[in-house]
Amino acid sequence: DAGVIQSPRHEVTEMGQEVTLRCKPISGHNSLFWYRQTMMRGLELLIYFNNNVPIDDSGMPEDRFSAKMPNASFSTLKIQPSEPRDSAVYFCASSFPSGGREKLFFGSGTQLSVL
Amino acid sequence: AQTVTQSQPEMSVQEAETVTLSCTYDTSESNYYLFWYKQPPSRQMILVIRQEAYKQQNATENRFSVNFQKAAKSFSLKISDSQLGDTAMYFCAFMTDKLIFGTGTRLQVFP
Numbered sequence: 001d002a003g004v005i006q007s008p009r010h011e012v013t014e015m016g017q018e019v020t021l022r023c024k025p026i027s028g029h030n031s032l033f034w035y036r037q038t039m040m041r042g043l044e045l046l047i048y049f050n051n052n053v054p055i056d057d058s059g060m061p062e063d064r065f066s067a068k069m070p071n072a073s074f075s076t077l078k079i080q081p082s083e084p085r086d087s088a089v090y091f092c093a094s095s096f097p098s099g100g101r102e103k104l105f106f107g108s109g110t111q112l113s114v115l
Numbered sequence: 116a117q118t119v120t121q122s123q124p125e126m127s128v129q130e131a132e133t134v135t136l137s138c139t140y141d142t143s144e145s146n147y148y149l150f151w152y153k154q155p156p157s158r159q160m161i162l163v164i165r166q167e168a169y170k171q172q173n174a175t176e177n178r179f180s181v182n183f184q185k186a187a188k189s190f191s192l193k194i195s196d197s198q199l200g201d202t203a204m205y206f207c208a209f210m211t212d213k214l215i216f217g218t219g220t221r222l223q224v225f226p
Contacts (some may be wrong), residue, residue, distance in 0.1 A: 043206065043216040045162065056213060089158060093214075104214055106160035 002026075006092050006107035014115050018080040021110045024073055025094030033104065034067055034077050035091040043091070049075065082114045119209050119217035127223040128197045133199045135182075136192045136220045138207030148210045149183065149190045154219075155203040163205070166190065197224045 005024040013019055025032050033048040047057040052069045062065070064083070069075040079086055089111050093104040118141045128134035140149070151163040166183050167175045173181050178198075182191045194201055202224045207217040 035216075042218045045213055045215065091160065093160075103162065103165065104210075109158050109160075111158075112215055 002104050002105035004092055004094050006090075006110050008110060009108060010111045010113075012113045012115065013082055015083055016081045017114075018078065019082045019086075019112060019114075020091075021090050021112070023075045023077070023092030023107060025075070025092070026105055027073065027106070029096055030072065030093035031095045032069060032075050032087065032094040033076070033095075036092060037089040037097040037109070038087075046077070079112075082112075084114045087112055087114050117144070117209060117211070117215050119207055121207050121217035121220050123220045124218075125221045125223070127225060128185070128194075129225050130197055130199060132197055133195045134146070134189055134197055134222065136194075136205055136207075136222065138190045138192070138217055140188050140190065140209045140217075142188070142209065142211070144211050145213070149181075150208040150214070151181070151190075151192045151208065152206045152208060152216075153201075153203045154206065155200075160206075164192065184209060194222075199224050200225065 006058045010047050033069045034046040035043050036046055037043045044059055046059045047067045048055055049069045065079055076115045089109045091106050091109045095104045120139045122137055147168045149166045153161045153163045162173050164176045164179050166181055173183050178195045180193045204221050206217045206219045209215050
């Protein structure tokens, strides 16, 4: 089991550019979560999906952020246009189907720097 | 709203000693899960221990144990025989349909 796979591990971009973060959940998991970690705000839940359907996106900061899950094995988080205040570590996590959803497995995160 | 509070931003302990990290939470739910996650400098989020709210028995994982007080909405983590590798950020987290984290406690273990 390769675990939750995120790419890229590091991303440096300039303000105004589009950024796409990618996540491959663990096979068989049907819930997927995107978190953002900053020194000021800690770990914030941005959005989560159940069976590829967005359930709660109330944590998405603004319209510049969007997330998709076109199938059970892939999700993206897109920022367009990016701003320096978006600099953070972005984590993806997945969990078992209902009944075992109480354990999240995290990817290694993407360190995003917007200059 | 569900919230998780960790009132100790930083803690330190000497190797082989015991340390307790505090966590309180607020919820109106009766069924939920509580977790402690460890984040070393590598930034990987590592699950340390998990507690189901419907279980009265405190969870234990080797040197890690919790003191779960449901009525007080308290969930502290005790690390026994601290090791240098325990140095990390520790996050308390609460889950019903989604996982909500506290702000973390930075633990430093000294030789």
